[in-house]
Amino acid sequence: MLLQSRLSFTFLSFKALYSYNSLKLFIFFRFLDPFIHYLFFAMITTSIVGSEYLTYVILGNIAFYTGRELFQNFISIFRYERRFGTLSLNVAAPLPTFVILIKKSVVPLLDSLFIFIISVLMAYVMFDVSFSWQSFWLLCGAGVIMVFALFGAALLIAGISLLFSNVNLFVNLLFAGFQLLCGVNFPVSLLPDFLQNISNILPLTHSVELIRDIQAGQNERIYHLALAELSIGAVYFIIAILLIGLMEKYAKQTGRLFDNE
Amino acid sequence: MNILSLIIKEFIYFTNLNNRIYQFILFVQPLVLLTIIHFMSVMKGIEITGPYIIATAIVSMWSYVLYSSGSSLIWQKWNDSLNLLIAAPVSLFQIVLSKMLSNSLIAFISLTLTLFYAKIIFSLNIGIAHLGTFIFTAIVLLVSLSVVGMFLAVVFTTVQEVYSFQNFILTPVILLSGIFIPVESLPFTFRIISYLLPMTWAVESIYSGLNETNDVFLLAGVSLGSSFIYLFILFFGIRRMEKIMKQSGSLGVV
Numbered sequence: 269m270l271l272q273s274r275l276s277f278t279f280l281s282f283k284a285l286y287s288y289n290s291l292k293l294f295i296f297f298r299f300l301d302p303f304i305h306y307l308f309f310a311m312i313t314t315s316i317v318g319s320e321y322l323t324y325v326i327l328g329n330i331a332f333y334t335g336r337e338l339f340q341n342f343i344s345i346f347r348y349e350r351r352f353g354t355l356s357l358n359v360a361a362p363l364p365t366f367v368i369l370i371k372k373s374v375v376p377l378l379d380s381l382f383i384f385i386i387s388v389l390m391a392y393v394m395f396d397v398s399f400s401w402q403s404f405w406l407l408c409g410a411g412v413i414m415v416f417a418l419f420g421a422a423l424l425i426a427g428i429s430l431l432f433s434n435v436n437l438f439v440n441l442l443f444a445g446f447q448l449l450c451g452v453n454f455p456v457s458l459l460p461d462f463l464q465n466i467s468n469i470l471p472l473t474h475s476v477e478l479i480r481d482i483q484a485g486q487n488e489r490i491y492h493l494a495l496a497e498l499s500i501g502a503v504y505f506i507i508a509i510l511l512i513g514l515m516e517k518y519a520k521q522t523g524r525l526f527d528n529e
Numbered sequence: 530m531n532i533l534s535l536i537i538k539e540f541i542y543f544t545n546l547n548n549r550i551y552q553f554i555l556f557v558q559p560l561v562l563l564t565i566i567h568f569m570s571v572m573k574g575i576e577i578t579g580p581y582i583i584a585t586a587i588v589s590m591w592s593y594v595l596y597s598s599g600s601s602l603i604w605q606k607w608n609d610s611l612n613l614l615i616a617a618p619v620s621l622f623q624i625v626l627s628k629m630l631s632n633s634l635i636a637f638i639s640l641t642l643t644l645f646y647a648k649i650i651f652s653l654n655i656g657i658a659h660l661g662t663f664i665f666t667a668i669v670l671l672v673s674l675s676v677v678g679m680f681l682a683v684v685f686t687t688v689q690e691v692y693s694f695q696n697f698i699l700t701p702v703i704l705l706s707g708i709f710i711p712v713e714s715l716p717f718t719f720r721i722i723s724y725l726l727p728m729t730w731a732v733e734s735i736y737s738g739l740n741e742t743n744d745v746f747l748l749a750g751v752s753l754g755s756s757f758i759y760l761f762i763l764f765f766g767i768r769r770m771e772k773i774m775k776q777s778g779s780l781g782v783v
Binding site (some may be wrong): 296300301304305307308311312313314315316317318321325436437440441442447448452453455458459 | 552553557558561564565566568569570572573575577580584694696697699700701703706709710763
C-alpha cells in the first residue's frame with residue numbers, strides 16, 4: 269500500500285508535468301530526435317575531419333544529448349510547476365521540498381538512462397560504432413554513473429533557472445557551454461588552460477572520457493574516471509540541496525517564491 | 530508601401546535584443562558551430578577552408594529562417610492576431626512575403642556575422658575570390674531560403690508543437706541541400722529530393738563561385754527559377770487558404 273502510494277505520486281507527477289507523455293511524442297523525441305542530433309554531427313565530422321573520427325564524436329554526443337535531456341526535463345518540471353502555480357504548494361506541503369523533488373526525479377532519471385541505452389544501440393546500428401557485449405554492459409554502467417552524476421547538477425540548474433523570467437537564453441547558453449567545454453566533439457586538451465580547469469569541474473567531462481575509454485577497450489582509467497565523475501556529481505548534489513533549502517527558507521519567510529511574484 | 534512598413538517592423542522586432550531566443554540563434558549559434566568546426570580541424574591537424582566556413586554560415590542562415598519564418602503564422606495564431614491578418618485589406622500572401630523578406634535580411638546579417646567571427650576571432654582565411662559573385666549567390670540563396678520559409682510558415686500552422694518539430698526539419702534539409710556533404714554522394718532517391726529543393730542549387734552556386742568554376746550563374750539561374758515556381762504555387766495556395774478562411778468565417782485549415 270505504501271509502495272503503491274509512493275509509485276502513484278511519481279506516476280501522477282509524470283502525467284502532470286512530463287513533456288512527452290503521449291506515445292507519438294515519445295517516439296518522435298526519444299528515437300527520431302536523438303538520431304537527428306547524431307546525424308547532424310556525423311555529417312559535420314565526416315565532411316571536415318573524416319569518418320575515422322565518427323565514433324569519437326558520436327560517443328561524445330551520446331553523453332551530451334543524454335545530459336542535455338536530463339537538464340531539460342528538470343528545467344521543464346520546475347517551469348511547469350511555476351506556470352501552473354503548484355510550486356508554492358510543494359513548498360507549503362508538510363513533506364520536505366527536497367523529498368518531493370527526489371520523488372519527481374525518478375521519471376527523468378529513468379528516461380535519461382533509456383535515452384542513453386537507445387543512443388548506444390543506435391550508434392552501433394546506424395553509425396557503425398563497434399563494441400563487444402562486455403563493453404555494452406560496461407557502457408550501461410557508465411550511463412548509470414553519468415545520469416546520477418548529472419542529477420545534482422540538473423537539480424541545481426533547474427533551481428537557478430527559476431530565477432529567470434525567460435529561461436530559453438539561459439538554457440541555450442548553458443548547453444552551448446557544455447558542448448564546447450566537456451570534450452564532446454574535440455578533446456578538452458585543445459582548450460586554453462583556464463578553460464580546461466573549468467572543464468574538469470563540470471559534470472559530463474569525465475563521463476565522455478569514460479564512455480570513450482570503455483568503447484575503445486581501454487579499461488586502465490575507467491574506475492578513476494567513474495570515481496571522479498561521481499565525486500563531482502556529489503558536490504553538485506550538495507550545492508543543490510543547500511540552494512533548494514535556502515529557496516524554501518526564503519519562500520516561507522517572505523510568503524513568496526520570487527522577487528517578481 | 531505597406532510591405533516596406535511591415536518589413537521594417539518585423540526587422541525591428543526580430544533584431545530587438547529583448548527577443549532572447551533569436552539573440553541566441555543570430556549571435557551565439559554561429560559562434561558555437563564555428564568553434565566546434567575550428568577545434569575539430571585542430572584535432573585533425575588540418576586548416577579549415579573557405580567552403581566549411583561558408584557551410585557554417587549557411588547552417589546559421591537556414592536555422593534562423595526556419596525558426597523565424599517557420600513559426601511566423603502559428604505565432605500570430607497563438608497571439609490571436611491571425612484572424613486580424615485575415616480580415617486586413619492586405620492579402621495574406623503580401624503579409625507572409627513581407628515577413629519572409631525581413632527574415633531574409635536578418636539571415637543575411639547572420640551570414641555576415643559568421644564570416645566576421647571566422648575572420649576576427651579565429652583568423653581564418655575565408656577565401657572569397659570574387660566578392661560580387663559571392664554576394665550575388667548569397668542573395669540567390671536568401672531567395673530560396675525565403676521561399677522554403679514561406680512554405681513552412683503555411684505548413685506549420687497545422688502543427689501544435691512547432692518549435693519541437695522544427696528540429697526534425699533542420700538537419701535533413703542541411704543534409705539534402707549539400708551544405709556539408711555533396712549531393713552526388715547521396716543515394717539516388719535522396720538526390721531527387723535534393724534537386725527539388727531550390728536551396729540545393731543555390732548552395733552549389735555559392736560553392737562554384739568559391740571554386741571559380743563557370744557554372745555559377747547557370748546554377749544560380751536554376752535556383753532562382755525553381756524558387757519562383759514555388760513562389761507561384763505558394764501565391765495560389767495562400768490565396769486559396771485565405772478564401773476558405775473568409776468563406777467559413779473561421780481559421781479553416783489552421
